[in-house]
Amino acid sequence: MKFAEMLEARSSSANTLLCVGLDPDPVRFPEPLRGVDDSIFQFCSAIVDATADFVCAFKPQIAYFASAAAEDALQRLVSYIQTAHPTVPVILDAKRGDMASTAQHYAREVFERYRAHAVTLSPYLGHDSVQPYLEYDDRGVFLLCRTSNPGGDDLQMLNVDGEPLYERVARLATTWNSSRQIGLVVGATYPNELARVRAIVGDMPLLVPGIGAQGGDVAASVKAGQTSRGAGIVVSSSRAIIYAGQKEQFAANARAAAQSARDEINRYRVAMD
Amino acid sequence: MKFAEMLEARSSSANTLLCVGLDPDPVRFPEPLRGVDDSIFQFCSAIVDATADFVCAFKPQIAYFASAAAEDALQRLVSYIQTAHPTVPVILDAKRGDMASTAQHYAREVFERYRAHAVTLSPYLGHDSVQPYLEYDDRGVFLLCRTSNPGGDDLQMLNVDGEPLYERVARLATTWNSSRQIGLVVGATYPNELARVRAIVGDMPLLVPGIGAQGGDVAASVKAGQTSRGAGIVVSSSRAIIYAGQKEQFAANARAAAQSARDEINRYRVAMD
Numbered sequence: 001m002k003f004a005e006m007l008e009a010r011s012s013s014a015n016t017l018l019c020v021g022l023d024p025d026p027v028r029f030p031e032p033l034r035g036v037d038d039s040i041f042q043f044c045s046a047i048v049d050a051t052a053d054f055v056c057a058f059k060p061q062i063a064y065f066a067s068a069a070a071e072d073a074l075q076r077l078v079s080y081i082q083t084a085h086p087t088v089p090v091i092l093d094a095k096r097g098d099m100a101s102t103a104q105h106y107a108r109e110v111f112e113r114y115r116a117h118a119v120t121l122s123p124y125l126g127h128d129s130v131q132p133y134l135e136y137d138d139r140g141v142f143l144l145c146r147t148s149n150p151g152g153d154d155l156q157m158l159n160v161d162g163e164p165l166y167e168r169v170a171r172l173a174t175t176w177n178s179s180r181q182i183g184l185v186v187g188a189t190y191p192n193e194l195a196r197v198r199a200i201v202g203d204m205p206l207l208v209p210g211i212g213a214q215g216g217d218v219a220a221s222v223k224a225g226q227t228s229r230g231a232g233i234v235v236s237s238s239r240a241i242i243y244a245g246q247k248e249q250f251a252a253n254a255r256a257a258a259q260s261a262r263d264e265i266n267r268y269r270v271a272m273d
Numbered sequence: 274m275k276f277a278e279m280l281e282a283r284s285s286s287a288n289t290l291l292c293v294g295l296d297p298d299p300v301r302f303p304e305p306l307r308g309v310d311d312s313i314f315q316f317c318s319a320i321v322d323a324t325a326d327f328v329c330a331f332k333p334q335i336a337y338f339a340s341a342a343a344e345d346a347l348q349r350l351v352s353y354i355q356t357a358h359p360t361v362p363v364i365l366d367a368k369r370g371d372m373a374s375t376a377q378h379y380a381r382e383v384f385e386r387y388r389a390h391a392v393t394l395s396p397y398l399g400h401d402s403v404q405p406y407l408e409y410d411d412r413g414v415f416l417l418c419r420t421s422n423p424g425g426d427d428l429q430m431l432n433v434d435g436e437p438l439y440e441r442v443a444r445l446a447t448t449w450n451s452s453r454q455i456g457l458v459v460g461a462t463y464p465n466e467l468a469r470v471r472a473i474v475g476d477m478p479l480l481v482p483g484i485g486a487q488g489g490d491v492a493a494s495v496k497a498g499q500t501s502r503g504a505g506i507v508v509s510s511s512r513a514i515i516y517a518g519q520k521e522q523f524a525a526n527a528r529a530a531a532q533s534a535r536d537e538i539n540r541y542r543v544a545m546d
Contacts, residue, residue, distance in 0.1 A: 023375070063371060063378035069386060071344055095371050097395050098336060099422035102296070105336035113342060122370050122395045124417055126424025144397055149372035151399025154445060158433045165431065165438070172427060 003118050003140030004180060004205055006089050011056040011231055013087065017222070017269065018262040020051045021093070021209065021238030022060040022077070026068065028243050030250035040065065041073040045080050047242050050251035051258035052085045057234055059207075061093040078114050089117040091207065091234070095144060097122030103132040111136045118142060120185055120207070123169050127176050140181050140205070145169050145197060148187025148210035166193065170200040183207060186225070188216025188235065195224035203227045205234065212240025212261070222268035230270040237261055276391050276413030277453060277478055279362050284329040284504055290495070290542065291535040292364065293324045294482065294511030295333040295350070299341065301516050303523035313338065314346040318353050320515050323524035324531035325358045330507055332480075334366040351387050362390035364480065364507070368417060370395030376405040384409045391415060393458055393480070396442050400449050413454050413478070418442050418470060421460025421483035439466065443473040456480060459498070461489025461508065468497035476500045478507060485513025485534070495541035503543040510534055 001009075011017055024040045033039045048058060058081055065074040078090050092114055096106045110119040111133070118140035121130060133141045146156055146166040156166040166186075173182050184201065186194050188210035197206065206225050210216035218235070225233040241261060245253025274282075284290055297313045306312045321331060331354055338347040351363050365387055369379045383392040384406070391413035394403060406414045419429055419439040429439040439459075446455050457474065459467050461483035470479065479498050483489035491508070498506040514534060518526025 025374070025378075061375055061378075063369075063375045063382065066344075067378040067381040067386065069344065071339075071342065095395070096336075096368070097370070097397075097417075098368050099420065099424070101298070102334055102336045105298075105334075105340040108340040109336065113340065122368070122397050124370075124395050124397045124428055125420050125422060126427030126429075128422055128424035130424075144370075147372060147398050149398060149401055151372070151401035151403075154399030155397055155438075155442070156399075158438065158441060160431045160433055160438075165428075165433075168431060169428070 002138060002180065003089065006117060007056060007205060007234065008231055010087050010089060014053065014056060015266065016054055016056045016262045017231070017233055017235050017265050018055050018258060019057040019059050019091065019207070019234045019236040020047065020055050020241050020258060021236050022047065022058055022242065023238045024064050030246045032248050032250070038073065040068060040070045041076055044073070044077050046251045047254050048077070048081055049084065050255040051241065052088060054258040054262040055088060057089045057091050059091045059093050059236055061238070075114060078116060082115065091118045091120070091142065092116035093120045095120050095122050097125050097129055099125055099129050103129050107132045107136065111139050118183070120144065123172070127172075130176060130182070134179055134181050137179065137181070140183060142183040142185050142205070142207045143169065143173055145173070145184040146186045146190060146193050148189040148216065152187070167196060167200060170197045174201055174204070177204065185209065188218070188221040191217055191220035191224040194221055198225055198227070203232050205232055207234045207236060209236040211235055212237035218264050219268045222265055226269055228270070235265050275411060275453065276362065279390060280329060280478060280507065281504055283360050283362060286360065287326065287329060288539065289327050289329050289535045290504070290506055290508050290538050291328050291531060292330040292332050292480070292507045292509040293320065293328050293514050293531060294366070294509050295320065295331055295515065296511045297337045303519045305521055305523070311346065313341060313343045314349055317346070317350050319524045320527050321350070321354055322357065323528040324514065325361060327531040327535040328361060330362045330364050332364045332366050332509055334511070348387060351389060355388065364391045364393065364415065365389035366393045368393050368395055370398050370402055372398055372402050376402050380405045380409065384412050391456070393417065396445070403449060403455070407452055407454050410452065410454070413456060415456040415458050415478070415480045416442065416446055418446070418457040419459045419463060419466050421462040421489065425460070440469060440473060443470045447474055447477070450477065458482065461491070461494040464490055464493035464497040467494055471498055471500070476505050478505055480507045480509060482509040484508055485510035491537050492541045495538055499542060501543070508538050
């Protein structure tokens with residue numbers, strides 16, 4: 001099955017566009033997991049089990065594992081998700097971007113070592129830096145297009161022949177997408193720009209971080225980002241869900257936060273087929 | 274000591290602008306190391322010892338370690354370089370690029386876990402994505418500016434208000450550089466563009482990959498990239514040096530290739546102070 005088909009099948013069967021971002025930061029862990037052995041895996045797998053009913057994808061952020069030398073925990077976590085929740089795709093948020101043989105090694109890392117279904121990539125090195133990932137024809141990539149941070153403007157809003165760079169990146173992505181494995185990352189903090197991107201890319205999947213802790217507008221983002229069929233977006237929230245509780249019931253708190261986010265998103269969807 | 278000072282001190286004392294890139298690909302290892310336990314560390318440390326006399330820096334490419342689940346070998350390798358060759362800076366080629374708290378975790382990975390002296394970064398997310406690395410005030414960053422791959426044109430040559438995007442990135446980098454920790458990556462395959470970047474950035478360090486296997490022009494690159502003092506560039510070669518030999522004498526072959534590259538580079542330098 002192609003990645004986009006897997007994603008849409010899950011969105012449809014579980015009736016959700018919510019992605020839970022797994023950013024395990026031990027200093028923010030709930031009390032019962034402070035100083036516990038293997039706490040990164042314990043925390044993430046508890047969040048996964050508590051929220052899986054409400055998600056169309058999980059998005060581990062590799063920086064949090066790498067800073068803690070916890071690559072092994074990440075491998076086990078993806079494996080755990082694929083065993084316990086096999087219909088939920090895993091998007092590895094890694095924002096890789098390199099050329100030729102190096103990109104092949106990164107592709108091997110994300111798709112063979114971690115066995116992610118999709119990965120986030122930077123577009124700065126161009127089409128040939130993306131190609132090695134597309135050789136894995138059942139996997140997907142999300143190219144950074146318009147990011148939700150303040151400095152995102154520095155490059156992404158530069159005027160390229162009358163349009164901002166992020167729109168040009170969206171346009172380029174459509175020309176690189178003959179195999180239909182490419183999606184884009186567009187932050188929820190700019191709903192108008194999300195609408196511009198949607199107009200450019202047809203039904204390409206959009207990964208939309210920035211709701212929750214970053215303050216993105218859910219209603220505006222869903223309305224602007226969804227396809228005419230009420231799909232095509234993956235709305236990602238991390239901290240507001242995974243750190244919803246700090247005590248013994250942290251997983252139940254995360255579950256409630258995920259359900260609430262899923263329901264809020266669905267309020268603004270057009271009905272799916 | 275600041276990173277740029279460490280780099281210049283090493284360039285000056287060892288009379289070299291050559292950086293050896295450490296891209297350990299087990300399928301290309303010399304015969305004596307095929308199938309050997311811990312071969313990635315064994316190979317890299319042998320190359321390091323054989324070539325150290327001729328380098329101003331080593332540049333491990335993290336993708337090769339990550340695809341092989343060899344983070345531990347990378348940690349030991351950097352530690353080994355810092356013990357055996359303490360005046361040689363280590364530039365971790367990681368091309369990271371992410372925002373805020375995630376960037377802090379990547380910075381912790383490269384500067385605390387791996388203890389690199391500098392790291393390569395993507396500029397696509399703008400100034401605030403670079404800032405967390407600059408908090409480590411004795412370390413440096415090299416932002417991707419003009420890359421040596423064919424697809425580099427896709428974004429980097431886009432016309433931004435009359436100048437190509439890569440020149441705008443160079444100009445932005447100078448405005449982000451009040452702490453003088455920033456350098457740029459500019460491929461050796463485009464010497465004219467290297468000259469344009471040098472004209473924009475003053476004496477900012479430039480990391481110049483693309484000689485050797487990628488066919489960049491050494492004479493043109495050194496002439497275009499060096500500062501008026503015959504410094505300010507780090508000319509990186511990986512495969513042409515580390516895979517110079519395939520038999521027992523692979524390390525001696527690498528040493529000879531490094532010496533030859535160092536000497537060729539120096540032929541086109543203006544004299545240092």
